[in-house]
Amino acid sequence: MVLSGSKPKFIFSSVLFFVAILSSNAQNNNHDAFHIAITVDTKTHQYYGSFQTGTPSHNVNPLIDLGGSLVSLSCNTSSSTLRFVPCKSTKCKDLKGVCGSNGACTLSSYNPIDNSILSGSLSDDIVTIHKTDGTMVYADTxxxxxxxxxxxxxxxxxxxxxxxxxxxxxxxxxSAFNIIPKLALCLPSSNDNGFGDLFIGPGPYMFEGGADASDWLQQTGLVRSSKSDEYFVDVKSVKIDKRIVHIDSSLLSLNSETGVGGTKITTTAPYGILHSSIYKAVVGAFAKSAAARNITRVAAVKPFNACFSVKGVHWTELGPRVPLIALELSGRMGSVSWKINGANSMVRVNKNTLCLGFVDGGLKAKTSIVLGGLQLEDNFLVFDLSTSILGFSSSLKPGTCSHFRNF
Incomplete structure (x- = not known):
């Protein structure tokens, strides 16, 4: 459960709030980035974008997959601008596609919704997305x-x-618009006060009062795996209430050749996932620190193993006041800390019980630490693919990613 107090809002607001009428000259300005609004399914911690495609255009709401290899949509065969890519084309060969029954290039991709493999025909069609200059989202597209x-x-x-x-x-x-390959993500914890944000392109990312989020983000390097298209960071240690958790350091490092180990950031896992040995160490340290705060551990509630009574737990602007989890990472000027407060570490499963929002991934877990949707909500993340740098805010609270944008 995410609790919030006063909320500093983004300058961006939705069309439901205010429509900015742009002159023809303003519409011809070269805005440097694109914006897609994000909604959340609060029960599943899955996130959906919204834009238009096809001719005539129609709205689509695909699942956001941070590590997904391509854009997969339900075929809109009525679109007059839909064109299939022939399987004998150079593009199909370069992408290692195969011939489908219709002679179109066929690609396979992973479906995180049901852990299946999707098969789709490679095609191109019109995609229509709103433009932004970082200060507002424009009505033109x-x-x-x-x-x-x-x-x-x-x-x-x-x-x-x-x-x-x-x-x-x-x-x-x-590539199409010759802009910096960068994406910024602000996943909402609810839809009550508006939507979250996906920006593609450079900043600024302006907050109310004129603050540019890109100026105050902490930064760490992105680690590349030859076996994965997803995003990894190099966690050096884990702390709970400033005390180091004793973890096998070999598990924290990502083997770039095998893709084993390391820490992955994903939007499709609803909660964090830890290798069993890390999970045991983290839960043990968390429970010990919770007991020192007079927080009582209670029976597990699936899928969680570490659950606690709400009795005696106080709520703050950062969520329930529980032991603070911090991931220590390498920064430009030394270590930086990704702080996971109660709003991003705990799940309220019923009126009497809070559970630690991480699950046991088993001893054979390929990835040692997975940061899922719960850990990312109401955090501002900027992935710069040109420099392989991640900028992160930790929790924005008492702010939120759920807000209205100027359109």
Whole structure:
């Protein structure tokens, strides 16, 4: 459960709040980035973007997959601008596609919704996304042909892949409009006060009062794995209430050749996932620190193993006052700390019980630490693919990613 107090709002607001009428000259300005509004399913901690595609255009709401390899949408065969890529084309060969029954290039991609493999025809169609200059989101849009995977399923909402690949939305938009390959993400914890944000392109990312979020983000390097298109960071240690948790350091390092170990950031896992040995150490240290605060451990509630009574727990602007988890990472001038406060570490499973929002991934877990949706909500993250740098805010609270934007 995410609790909030006073909320500093972004300058960006939705069309429901205010519509800015732009002159024809303003519409011809060269805005440097694109914006997609984000909504959240609060029960599943899954996040959905909203934009338009096809001719005539229609709205789509695909699942946001930070590590996804491409954009997969349900086939809109009525679109007059939909074009399939032939399987004998150079593009298909470069992407290692195969021939489909219709002669179109067919690609496979991972579906995180049900852990299946998606098969879709590589095609291109018009995609229409709102422009932004970092101060406001503009009523005018840019429409361009982008590569998508056309999946023949009426029940499929789509997947918005943002991974480190040639076909991700980040790469395709950056290439099409010659802008810096950068994405900024602000996942909302609720839809009560508006929407979250996905920006593709450079900042600024302005807050009320004229503050540019890119000026005060902490920074750490992104680690690349030859076996994955996802985003990894190099966690050096884990602390709970400023005390180091004793963890096998070999698990914290990512083996770039095998893809084993390391710390991954993902939008599709609802909660954090820890290798069993790390989970045991973290839970033990967390429970010990909680007991020192007179917080009582109670029976587990699936899928969580570490649960606590709400009796005696106080709530603050940062969520329930529980032991602070901090991930220590390498920064430009020494170590930097990603602080995970109660709002991003705890799940209220019923009126009497709070559970630690991490689950045991088992001893054979490929990735040692996974930061899921709960850990990312109401945090501001900037992934700069040109420099391989991650900028992160830790929790924005008492602020929130749920807000209205100027349109």
């Amino acid at each position: 840019n429409s361009t042909h982008l590569d998508i995977s056309c999946v023949k399923s009426k029940s499929f909402n789509g997947i918005l892949g943002l991974g480190r690949t040639s076909l991700s939305l980040t790469t395709r938009l950056s």
